[in-house]
Amino acid sequence: MSSSIFSDGSSKIKTSIQHINSLDEAKFKKLVQRIAEKTGRQNETIFTIDELNKLENAFGLSIDNIKQMIESIEYMFLQSAYHLIKPQILENDLINEQNFDENKAKIFVEQWSANAKEIVERLKTSHIASHSLSDIRWTLDVGITQGSKSKVKRPIAIYEFQLKNEQTKQIENIQTEFNKDELYAFFEKLESIQSQLDTLMT
DSSP states (O other): OOOOTTTTOOHHHHHHHHHHHHSOHHHHHHHHHHHHHHTTOTTOOSSOHHHHHHHHHHHTOOHHHHHHHHHHHHHHHHHHHHHTOOHHHHHHIIIIISOOOHHHHHHHHHHHHHHHHHHHHHHHTOOOOSEEEEEEEEEEEEEEEEOSSSEEEEEEEEEEEEEEETTTOOEEEEEEEEOHHHHHHHHHHHHHHHHHHHHHHO
16 A cells, blocks of 8 residues: 555546656746745635646646646645655655656755745645535526617526534525626636545545
């Protein structure tokens, strides 16, 4: 049985490591440095959509593969922080258990050593949610707007999130509206969260 701090390594992580090993070392260093600087920061995305498009051209990988690689690297930093792992042990784990290229492993460990204190401190001060999701209700509203020549339908998804205050145990309702593009962006974010949860649980 594997003694790796990254569990036994999900298939997504293994695929990401294959992509990592194929990257130019200088480009990989910049990528890892950016992820290390952002790991543990709340309400911040690591890369914007425009930056992801640039990475797609620079790495010659699909956006999905790049996102998966970023999530895997962030997960590795988080696990390293939770275990307060020492650099030499981390390097051995990456090379012997995760099949990292040796030079890529050294680059990762260098960034961990340089950013470990800040990552751990950010995680210590992270806000713990005081509410939990009790229920979700939704409905569709098809509004009609008057165009220049005809009436135009503007479908809106209305979501009501019922949140339970963990201190008072009272239910608070929050209602929000999404158009098609906003709903798509919301689902993409949920998919990213689900991917990270899957990585943690695999």
